[in-house]
Amino acid sequence: MAAWVKGDAADTDAAVEAAAALLAAARMPVFAGLCADVAAVRAAYRLADRIGASLDPVAGPGLYAELGSLSAGGALTTTAPETLGRADTVLVVGSRPWDGDLVSEIADTKPVRGLSAGDERTVLALGGPRNGTSRHVAYGIGNVGLDVAIGHLRAFVRGHLAGEAAFGDLAQKLASAKFGVVIYDAGEIGEAGVDMLQGLLKDLNEKTRFFALGLADPFQGRSVLQLAAWTTGQAPRVGFGRHLPEHDPWRFDSARQVADGEADAALWLAALPAPRPDWLVQFPAIAIVGEDSADARPDTAEIVITVGVPGSSAGGAVWNERRGVIGYVPASGNAVAATAAGVIAGISQKIAEKGASC
Amino acid sequence: MLTRIHGGRVVDPTDGRDAVGDVWIENGRVVAPSERKPDRTIDAAGCVVMAGGVEVHSHIAGGNVVMSRLLLPELYVSESAPNGHPFAHAGGSGSWVGANYARMGYTTAVEPALPPSNALATHLELADIPLLDRGALAVMGNDDHLLQLLRDGESKDAVRDLVTHTLAHARGLGVKCINAGGASAFKDGVLKLSLDDEIPVYGLSTRKIMTALLDAVEEIGVPHPLHVHCNNLGLPGADDSFVSTLEAAEGRRIHFAHAQFYAYGVVDPNDPSKGGFRSAAERITEAMEAHPNATYDVGQVVFGQTVTISLDILRQFGGRKGAKPKKWVLTAGDAEGGGVVPFLYKPRGSVSSLQWAIGLELMLLSKDPERTILTTDHPNGGVFTEYPRIIHLLMSREEREKEIATLPAIVGERSTLPTIEREYTLSEIAQLTRSGPAKLLGLTDRGHLRVGAKADVAVYRDSADRTAMFSHARLVLKDGETIVEDGEVVSWRSGRTLELDVEADAAIVKRSETYLQDRFGQGLDSFAVPDAAFPETEIFEDVACRA
Numbered sequence: 001m002a003a004w005v006k007g008d009a010a011d012t013d014a015a016v017e018a019a020a021a022l023l024a025a026a027r028m029p030v031f032a033g034l035c036a037d038v039a040a041v042r043a044a045y046r047l048a049d050r051i052g053a054s055l056d057p058v059a060g061p062g063l064y065a066e067l068g069s070l071s072a073g074g075a076l077t078t079t080a081p082e083t084l085g086r087a088d089t090v091l092v093v094g095s096r097p098w099d100g101d102l103v104s105e106i107a108d109t110k111p112v113r114g115l116s117a118g119d120e121r122t123v124l125a126l127g128g129p130r131n132g133t134s135r136h137v138a139y140g141i142g143n144v145g146l147d148v149a150i151g152h153l154r155a156f157v158r159g160h161l162a163g164e165a166a167f168g169d170l171a172q173k174l175a176s177a178k179f180g181v182v183i184y185d186a187g188e189i190g191e192a193g194v195d196m197l198q199g200l201l202k203d204l205n206e207k208t209r210f211f212a213l214g215l216a217d218p219f220q221g222r223s224v225l226q227l228a229a230w231t232t233g234q235a236p237r238v239g240f241g242r243h244l245p246e247h248d249p250w251r252f253d254s255a256r257q258v259a260d261g262e263a264d265a266a267l268w269l270a271a272l273p274a275p276r277p278d279w280l281v282q283f284p285a286i287a288i289v290g291e292d293s294a295d296a297r298p299d300t301a302e303i304v305i306t307v308g309v310p311g312s313s314a315g316g317a318v319w320n321e322r323r324g325v326i327g328y329v330p331a332s333g334n335a336v337a338a339t340a341a342g343v344i345a346g347i348s349q350k351i352a353e354k355g356a357s358c
Numbered sequence: 359m360l361t362r363i364h365g366g367r368v369v370d371p372t373d374g375r376d377a378v379g380d381v382w383i384e385n386g387r388v389v390a391p392s393e394r395k396p397d398r399t400i401d402a403a404g405c406v407v408m409a410g411g412v413e414v415h416s417h418i419a420g421g422n423v424v425m426s427r428l429l430l431p432e433l434y435v436s437e438s439a440p441n442g443h444p445f446a447h448a449g450g451s452g453s454w455v456g457a458n459y460a461r462m463g464y465t466t467a468v469e470p471a472l473p474p475s476n477a478l479a480t481h482l483e484l485a486d487i488p489l490l491d492r493g494a495l496a497v498m499g500n501d502d503h504l505l506q507l508l509r510d511g512e513s514k515d516a517v518r519d520l521v522t523h524t525l526a527h528a529r530g531l532g533v534k535c536i537n538a539g540g541a542s543a544f545k546d547g548v549l550k551l552s553l554d555d556e557i558p559v560y561g562l563s564t565r566k567i568m569t570a571l572l573d574a575v576e577e578i579g580v581p582h583p584l585h586v587h588c589n590n591l592g593l594p595g596a597d598d599s600f601v602s603t604l605e606a607a608e609g610r611r612i613h614f615a616h617a618q619f620y621a622y623g624v625v626d627p628n629d630p631s632k633g634g635f636r637s638a639a640e641r642i643t644e645a646m647e648a649h650p651n652a653t654y655d656v657g658q659v660v661f662g663q664t665v666t667i668s669l670d671i672l673r674q675f676g677g678r679k680g681a682k683p684k685k686w687v688l689t690a691g692d693a694e695g696g697g698v699v700p701f702l703y704k705p706r707g708s709v710s711s712l713q714w715a716i717g718l719e720l721m722l723l724s725k726d727p728e729r730t731i732l733t734t735d736h737p738n739g740g741v742f743t744e745y746p747r748i749i750h751l752l753m754s755r756e757e758r759e760k761e762i763a764t765l766p767a768i769v770g771e772r773s774t775l776p777t778i779e780r781e782y783t784l785s786e787i788a789q790l791t792r793s794g795p796a797k798l799l800g801l802t803d804r805g806h807l808r809v810g811a812k813a814d815v816a817v818y819r820d821s822a823d824r825t826a827m828f829s830h831a832r833l834v835l836k837d838g839e840t841i842v843e844d845g846e847v848v849s850w851r852s853g854r855t856l857e858l859d860v861e862a863d864a865a866i867v868k869r870s871e872t873y874l875q876d877r878f879g880q881g882l883d884s885f886a887v888p889d890a891a892f893p894e895t896e897i898f899e900d901v902a903c904r905a
Contacts, residue, residue: 038482039893049444070428074685079692081878085502086545113502114559115546179545179690205675209545211690223479229427230419230483233434233450244436245448317478317891320884323692325421326479327884328891341893 001291001338002306004298012338013346015305019267019286020350022303026265026284028241029053032254035219035274036288037316038227038326040307040340044269045231047348053267054239055228056254058274059221062187064249066214067225067235069194076201078181078211079324084109088116089177091124091170092136093197094146096185097215098129103183107134115178124173126153139170147193154200180210187217216321219274223319223326258283270295271307271340272318286347288340305343308336359397360384361838366402366817370409371728371785372793372806381407383813386837390809402817405832408788410465410814412795412805415585415615415655416736417667418455419469419483419494421476422696425687426665426737430700433665433737443488443850456488457847458743463816463831465853466796466804469494470534470585470615471669474501475692477528478887484855485897489841493799493856493901495585496530497669499538499567501693503873509560514573516866521574523862523870529887531799531856531901532582533575534615537589537670538567541694544672551589551672553602564589565606572610579903580858581800583611583653588620591673595630596620597638601645609651613798616657616735617642618717625772637712637773639719647725653798655731658717658748660740661705667738669694677701692878703740711765713739715775721752722778727786728794745791746828752782752790753824800901801856813838854899 003015010018023029031048034041034057048055057063069075080102083090090106097103107123123136127146141149155161156171174180182201186194197212204210216222228236232245237252239245250256257263258279266285268276273293280287280301287301290309298304308314311329313336320327361383368379382389382396417423426433427450434449445453459467467487472480472494484492498504498521507516521533539557540548546558554563568586575584590599600620604612614620621642625633646652663682668674671688674697678686682702689695703710717739724730732749736742751758755778762769762776770776782790796805803812817833830845841849871881878884889897 038891042486042893046444067428070687071431072685074429074681074687074698076688076690078690078695081692082690085877117559178547209547209690211688225428226421226424226479226483229424230452230486231445232448233427233436233454234431234448235428242438244438245445246436247431315890317482320880322880323475323878323884325476325884326482328478328886328888330890 001336002296004304006302007298009298012305012343015303016343016346017350019303019305020347020354022265022284022286023051023267023347024351024354028257028263029265029267030254030257030263031055031267031269032277033058033269033274034224035059036269036271036340037310037318038223039316040269040271040344041224041227042231043341043344043348044267045227047344049240050348051351052241052243054237054241054252054257056237056252057219057221057224059217059219059224062185062217063221063225065186065189065191065194068191069198073195073198075198076205076211078213080213080322083181083213086111086114086116086179087121087181088119089122089124089173089180091126091174091180091182092128093126093150093182093184094188095129096188097183104134107136122173124170126150126170139166146189147196150189150193150196150200154196154203157200157203174204174210175207177208177210180204180208181213182210183213183215185215216319220272220319223317226326255279268301269340271309276300288343291336305338307338307340307343314339360392360394361398361400362396363400363402363407363815363817366405366407367820368407368807369784369788370807371789373808375807376785381807381815383815383835383838386813388807388809388811388813400817400833404820406784406818406820408463408816408818409792409805409807409811410816410834410836411463411791412799412801413459413464413467413733413742414731414795414798415470415733416467416742417469417471417738418467418487418736419452420471420473420480422471422667422669422698425696426667426698429685429687429698430665433663443847446847452483452486453488456490460489460834460842460847461830461845462743462745462828463818463834464490465814465834465836466491466801468492468531468799471536472496472528472530473669473691473694474524474528474885477885478891481529481855481887482891485892485894488850488852489836489847491853491856491899493531495532495534495582496525496528497534497536497694498524498571499535500541502877503870505539505542505557505560505562505567508562508566508570514577517570518574518577519863519866520870521571522578522860523866525580525858526860526862527882527885529855529857529898531858532580532585533571534585534587535568535571536587536668536694537591537672538564538571540564540589540670540672544675545690549672549676552599553589553606568603569606572607572612576610578860579905581901581904582798583613585613585615587615587670591619591670592622592677594622594624594635596622597641600642604645604649604652607651612652614652614654616733616738617654618657618659618713618720618739621716621720634709637716637719639716639723639773642720643723646729653729653731655733655735656717656720657733657735657739659703659710659713660734660744660747661703661710661714662740663700663702664737664740665698665700667696667698669696671695671697673697674699706765708766708768711769712772715769715773718751718758719773719775719778721790722775722780727789728797730790731795731798732790746825749787749828750824753787755779755781800904852894855897856901857898859900859902
């Protein structure tokens with residue numbers, strides 16, 4: 001496995017030793033990224049607790065848009081397989097859901113379970129790209145944002161507004177569904193949009209069944225969220241500076257901590273591909289990155305350690321978006337010796353040997 | 359190492375022991391008294407010595423438990439613990455769960471709702487609960503694959519094979535059905551379901567689904583009987599659902615989850631929608647006495663804020679408007695899904711006081727504590743850390759009277775609790791919390807202190823203040839090693855996750871692979887719980903089927 005310390009090639013043990021020294025000397029270390037398998041993130045939480053670090057997953061805006069709405073008002077959710085198998089009506093909100101294959105698969109198939117089995121599926125789009133590649137009925141939103149448009153639609157569903165042909169028609173279609181699903185990307189519609197969307201679903205469920213299918217972020221945010229909840233009882237972001245987990249999305253925003261001079265060392269964990277923050281290269285930092293990734297190079301950070309990539313050169317429990325669960329993926333090729341979890345455990349061990357703690 | 363726990367009051371109802379004596383331990387097991395000099399002697403004078411507690415129904419892991427933390431993060435409080443286990447003081451975390459059970463002298467706990475579609479995450483979470491042996495019950499009864507088999511009139515063998523395969527693949531300890539057919543019916547617009555109502559599309563009923571599962575569990579030889587969450591939980595008249603479900607078992611072994619929530623008789627039989635409910639504890643007790651094939655856990659209510667968690671989405675949808683605070687989550691999952699609804703059992707409120715009374719009434723009326731398991735259906739009736747207080751109330755009429763005196767008159771008007779004189783003995787408490795649940799789960803190696811038992815032992819300072827006594831064990835041994843001293847965890851170790859040792863027939867494996875690929879676009883691998891997924895080794899331990 002490749003590793004570098006201050007630009008020079010090093011063996012993994014030496015890089016782990018250097019990483020332990022860097023973190024042991026830090027007063028306020030931050031762990032960012034967390035785009036890795038569950039075992040690696042679990043190891044990062046344990047190390048953070050030991051040295052009083054904070055943790056900030058790269059799966060940012062979408063995760064927090066959903067969490068804010070969830071803790072404020074709750075949610076109605078479903079899965080992609082349940083959508084494909086049961087939904088007679090699907091509303092696609094915004095542009096991002098059209099990026100993958102799910103919408104076209106929905107448009108090309110019929111429900112096979114439930115009361116609507118065998119019926120044609122109604123596919124509706126609110127504020128979508130109007131690209132015509134999949135069968136659907138599009139509803140434009142003019143110059144307003146998606147959150148405002150959803151609020152507008154909700155007013156029609158509740159009967160507070162009437163008379164506008166397009167939204168009135170859309171509201172009627174939603175209300176006549178037997179099992180409907182709204183597909184959206186929380187990062188695109190924002191917390192206010194998610195909040196309004198969930199309110200819309202609560203209203204619809206007074207008369208029928210309607211659920212949300214929020215697309216997962218591509219950076220393991222949902223598996224991090226689960227592990228964080230069972231490990232600390234709370235969602236990320238979280239800090240351990242006072243020897244107890246403190247959840248605070250503003251205080252433990254790693255970019256803010258670095259920019260404001262609060263942090264003095266960082267560990268960037270990206271065994272799976274994730275966008276590296278600009279500040280990493282100029283900061284006392286360790287990067288644990290996937291072997292053969294774009295960031296597996298000496299100038300990524302002061303200390304760089306490459307590790308096996310879950311599903312490729314290592315096995316690991318990762319988010320399975322199709323199924324909406326954590327699933328295990330074995331190494332598809334030769335498994336490499338160093339895993340991210342093992343490297344972090346090694347750093348933790350070295351710090352313990354130094355007798356350092358926060 | 360040979361250990362002698364010396365001079366304590368040893369309480370083991372399975373062996374007729376309730377007297378001052380010794381317990382000998384070696385190599386993680388209880389052994390016969392030895393003439394050798396012990397390597398360690400634990401002075402238990404003035405103490406009560408029992409087997410480690412066994413929990414059969416506590417929601418301690420899984421997607422809905424995770425969701426409850428995100429929905430109501432303020433429910434638990436985290437405390438600073440610079441020298442403790444990582445996260446044990448993080449309120450509501452898995453480590454917190456393990457630590458708090460251990461402090462009370464519990465050494466085994468079972469999560470009653472393991473969705474096969476989300477088995478890996480549930481097991482990863484269970485594995486992060488320290489100190490305890492864990493297990494989980496695989497949930498069936500709303501999954502399309504099973505309902506298809508039943509709709510198509512396939513053989514009992516086919517159903518048995520699917521249940522076997524689900525158990526093996528999800529690595530469950532037993533099987534549970536939750537409002538069988540209810541989640542499927544809910545997705546098709548149904549809002550109320552009773553035992554013989556038709557499940558849309560499938561033409562089945564709860565009775566048909568449940569009895570098919572009862573047969574399968576018996577034929578496989580699952581030690582734990584089918585764990586049943588009935589229709590109509592929490593509604594006036596739910597006692598009818600309980601009794602009719604009990605009769606539907608037709609003598610087969612059956613376990614009822616959280617019976618308290620079904621011990622609600624209607625006040626006015628001529629108009630069940632009016633007047634709320636009254637205790638049906640006497641009716642439930644009589645029905646249980648007439649059906650020795652059945653057991654139940656209580657689901658005792660405790661006053662205060664909690665968050666209810668259930669895969670019974672039909673019921674949770676019905677309860678959404680009682681949410682306090684007013685927020686809730688409902689997931690239409692691949693089979694059951696789940697509902698998370700915060701709830702306040704209002705201190706001295708009339709409804710919550712009656713619920714509180716009914717749970718105690720059930721336990722105090724029971725003639726067979728081994729078939730009456732103490733639970734709060736954590737966190738649905740309240741947090742499990744209230745067990746010591748509940749034990750205190752069971753053991754002291756005076757303590758009950760003090761509490762009842764603070765409650766509204768409805769407690770006496772609609773339940774018999776104030777008239778009950780019975781006080782539980784320590785042996786009966788051991789039946790309620792040790793021998794009963796261990797027998798129920800088929801875990802013959804625990805719940806007692808006979809020779810050969812696992813050396814899971816709790817030592818309590820005997821005190822009239824049973825709340826204090828059972829809150830902080832003086833000493834707890836797990837597999838013979840000390841994990842708790844004076845109510846504090848002194849050694850952090852991992853237990854095992856108990857899974858049933860079953861092997862699926864090759865034909866059903868192939869058939870399931872085809873079904874899953876067709877439905878999910880992914881096969882059995884995506885549902886798997888491989889050892890390689892766990893950061894630590896030796897997570898699982900086999901439990902044998904019944905002969």
